[in-house]
Amino acid sequence: MRCLGYFMPHKVKVLAAFLSMFVVAGCTAAMAYLVKPAIDQIFVNRDVEALKLLPFMIMGVMVAKCSFRFVQTYYMNSVGMRVIEALRNDLYEKIVVLPMRFFEQSQVGMLMSRILNDVVEIRNSVPSLVMLIREIFEVAGLIGVVFYQDAELAFYAVVVVPIAAYPLVYFGKKLRKLGRKSQAGVANINIFLQESFSGIKVIKAFATEKLETKRFQDENHSLMNLTVKQVLNSELSSRVIDMLSSVGIGLVIFYGGMRVIDGTTTAGTFFSFMASLIMLYEPIKKIDACNMDIQRALAGAERVFDILDSPNVVPEKGGAVDVEMPFKSLEFRDVRFTYPTANRPALDGISLDVRAGERVAIVGPSGSGKTTLVHLIPRFYDVDSGALLLNGRPLDDYTLKSLRLTQGIVSQDAFLFNATVRDNIAYGQSGYTQEQIEAAAKAAYAHDFIMELPEGYDTVIGERGARLSGGQKQRLTIARALLKNPPLLILDEATSALDTESERIVQLALENLMRDRTSIVIAHRLSTILSAHLIVVMEDGKIVAQGKHHKLLETCPLYAKLYQMQFADGSAEALFT
Numbered sequence: 001m002r003c004l005g006y007f008m009p010h011k012v013k014v015l016a017a018f019l020s021m022f023v024v025a026g027c028t029a030a031m032a033y034l035v036k037p038a039i040d041q042i043f044v045n046r047d048v049e050a051l052k053l054l055p056f057m058i059m060g061v062m063v064a065k066c067s068f069r070f071v072q073t074y075y076m077n078s079v080g081m082r083v084i085e086a087l088r089n090d091l092y093e094k095i096v097v098l099p100m101r102f103f104e105q106s107q108v109g110m111l112m113s114r115i116l117n118d119v120v121e122i123r124n125s126v127p128s129l130v131m132l133i134r135e136i137f138e139v140a141g142l143i144g145v146v147f148y149q150d151a152e153l154a155f156y157a158v159v160v161v162p163i164a165a166y167p168l169v170y171f172g173k174k175l176r177k178l179g180r181k182s183q184a185g186v187a188n189i190n191i192f193l194q195e196s197f198s199g200i201k202v203i204k205a206f207a208t209e210k211l212e213t214k215r216f217q218d219e220n221h222s223l224m225n226l227t228v229k230q231v232l233n234s235e236l237s238s239r240v241i242d243m244l245s246s247v248g249i250g251l252v253i254f255y256g257g258m259r260v261i262d263g264t265t266t267a268g269t270f271f272s273f274m275a276s277l278i279m280l281y282e283p284i285k286k287i288d289a290c291n292m293d294i295q296r297a298l299a300g301a302e303r304v305f306d307i308l309d310s311p312n313v314v315p316e317k318g319g320a321v322d323v324e325m326p327f328k329s330l331e332f333r334d335v336r337f338t339y340p341t342a343n344r345p346a347l348d349g350i351s352l353d354v355r356a357g358e359r360v361a362i363v364g365p366s367g368s369g370k371t372t373l374v375h376l377i378p379r380f381y382d383v384d385s386g387a388l389l390l391n392g393r394p395l396d397d398y399t400l401k402s403l404r405l406t407q408g409i410v411s412q413d414a415f416l417f418n419a420t421v422r423d424n425i426a427y428g429q430s431g432y433t434q435e436q437i438e439a440a441a442k443a444a445y446a447h448d449f450i451m452e453l454p455e456g457y458d459t460v461i462g463e464r465g466a467r468l469s470g471g472q473k474q475r476l477t478i479a480r481a482l483l484k485n486p487p488l489l490i491l492d493e494a495t496s497a498l499d500t501e502s503e504r505i506v507q508l509a510l511e512n513l514m515r516d517r518t519s520i521v522i523a524h525r526l527s528t529i530l531s532a533h534l535i536v537v538m539e540d541g542k543i544v545a546q547g548k549h550h551k552l553l554e555t556c557p558l559y560a561k562l563y564q565m566q567f568a569d570g571s572a573e574a575l576f577t
Helices: 009-044 048-096 099-104 107-124 125-149 151-158 161-198 202-206 210-260 267-307 368-374 400-404 423-426 433-441 447-452 468-484 500-515 526-529 549-555 558-565
Strands: 329-337 345-354 359-363 385-390 405-413 488-492 519-524 533-540 542-549
Touching: 009 125, 009 267, 048 125, 048 267, 107 267, 125 151, 125 267, 151 210, 151 267, 161 202, 161 210, 161 267, 161 500, 202 210, 202 526, 210 526, 345 368, 345 519, 345 542, 359 368, 368 488, 368 519, 400 468, 423 433, 423 468, 433 447, 433 468, 433 500, 433 519, 468 500, 468 533, 488 500, 519 558, 533 549, 533 558, 542 549, 542 558
Parallel strands: 359 519, 359 533, 405 488, 488 519
Antiparallel strands: 329 345, 329 385, 533 542
16 A cells, blocks of 8 residues: 555556456457457358458457557556656655664665665556566456356366465465565675775785675675575466466366367357456466565565664754854754764863854874764764853754754865766855855865866766866865855864875865854864863863863873873874874
8 A cells, every 4th residue: 555655646547457457358358259259150051141240349358458468568667657757756755854764774775775676666566566467367257257158167177266276375475485585695796896885995815806806796695595496486486377277278178178079169259258257367477476566576675664664764854944144053962972882972071162253173093083073063873961152042953954064064074976077066055156166276275286187077987986086086075165165163183084195285285165154173283282272182082171272281191191202202293183
């Protein structure tokens, strides 16, 4: 029923397919019935009038059957394609607004499999259901024909029909179970491929090509084993029905032949009966095939609707108020946050005030909670307790869109899309002219290298910006932030992954970005710390000290220790990665 809901917008076409189905079923029964007068009147009685009429009647029935079957098949398949489109749209729309925790607990390959593979299986649900109903009506019509022609003989013919229901049910259950496992196997293959191709440099660096190939072969072998089992059960179901059909046909030939020999029935009646019987067993086998398609569709549907309908998979929710400018303050009040799989809090009682125009540097050893702290500001995560206020109002009051559009985030992972340089700089922002885009690129020290690319701003830079160096990618993300022009800037170790030369250029771009802007910086350079209005020192999810550089050197042992480790000789450039 859940699948049928996606076919309702196309109910006119589905209804036309259903009506066509009844016509096709009726034509099948009519063809079986016309065998009797064709043999008796034309070949036995040599009736010329029947010869002139019956061939055209048969042709008319076949033309009608073919025409309406075309309508049925075309409409149901085209509707099936539209259902795939709608399901993929709904699934992506649901997934993309889920909170960060969902993506941390899910695998990209699995999500791709749900959208690409599982949805395709659902396409077959209603078309197969329509075909199932059509075949049932064909069976009913043909049974009516055989009983009309010879009720006693019909009894021996259809005695196996109820028995044929058993393999349908038995093998149908097995196929749905195998379908679930097969879909999970496809997802595992997707996960493996996504991970291995994304991490190809690591694979090559450790020379593990053969090991990864063996792992892929094992995954592929497991999937093929499931596919072979599906084929086995599908064929067993079909062949059991064939054998049962042969029992009915054998009984009919024996008793029907005796009746023809005895003269109690005509050859035409017998052959019409046999034609009806042969036609009768064909839709029974098709019912079996439709049942298999439906079971596979239901297995895929269970996985798709597990995301669409699960009460545990809840989209992000924002408030109803838009953020009002200008930016005035950001306040952390006794904030606590723990990751679902962690044994201790990532943030434990954080209280911090950030005022308009300030540059706040956050320093501390790895794992102290710096990145978690800044990820709470755009509500990538929600606090477990305490409060986070923007301009005096809780973040929950604001719409997610307005909240995030007031913030610019530049992290060490410079993510770019497989699009042009222009599209990446202006990502998510419309109405900007080429001059404005170029101005942002120049301020980010990116314009010169962009102009050296084959097609300048129209150059497609590859997946994750694969055709650019780390420094070039970072400068494009800074240009993107400059064009966005947010009142609040968050820098998360934006230069930590760069070489010295690239870092120097990117730092100049960052200085342009931070100028006249409230900034929260996970510190990476001494210059950032020295120019900060406030330095926040974190350890084990807590703020252990905050203040100016010289004050912290005197009052905070952890800060003094880290400073001495990194800057005592005056040669180091980086701090607390």
